[in-house]
Amino acid sequence: MRDDCLELELTPRRYQEMDDDPFILSIFELLENKKAIIRDFSAVLLESEYTLLISGIKMLIMGNQDKIHLETIEPLLILSINKENGNYSFKIKIILKDDSKLNSNLFEITCNKEKLESFAEGLKSNLENVKKPSKLL
Template sequence: MALITDDFIEVELKPRTYQEDGNDPFVLSIFELSESKKVIVRDFSAVLLKSEYEKLVSEIEDLMNNKLKNLYFETIEPLFILRMNKLIEKYVIEIEVFINDEIQSEQYEIKLDEEHVKCFLKDLKYDIENIKKPPKLP
């Protein structure tokens, strides 16, 4: 599982199983956000496209290599927005989670060093490469 975490906020993103085959299959995932060890959002049926995962990985790499100044990543199910900015020696990650009918949202901020971002990226790449296929139907 790929984690973004600091002393207070923890975000877990884990691709689990393809929902269907195709050029850009949906991936059933786990999305969880905790604050001070208390779970705020937990969604075991998050549906992201494989291309969304690949885009997130690519843009984090570009940000780390100074090809991007910031990153903006928005998903549909669950609806959350991840923004990442690279400062001189830190990365600032802002996560906005929409709670009720896409009207009400909560915002969280995490400050990380480059090693933590590298770990998140490594774990996410591994998870994407090892997504389980859906079970075969009779």
């Protein structure tokens, strides 16, 4: 997902497959003006949370709901998507632990319906073709 200033990428990779709802290691990147400012490999979502995000975006596009809210397990990433004036506003809050303090940054991306549909389709495709867990895990 991107606008003129920011780009958000969320990529799933299998972490473990020990039950019906496996954890998915989420490779999260936030780029600003083509310069990486956040690249995090520790956000972990359940497969069901990815599915919930994808279906939530579809419900948002169809007009059945007007917002989505998702927090990772850490919580290291808080993602909200709101429909505003015919466009969709992503609010991305990143919480980082620095010694004993928590630091947070908030970023916003605005997109149209086509970009949101493309983002949801990309997530769905990535989840369907998610890579197997590393042998080291």
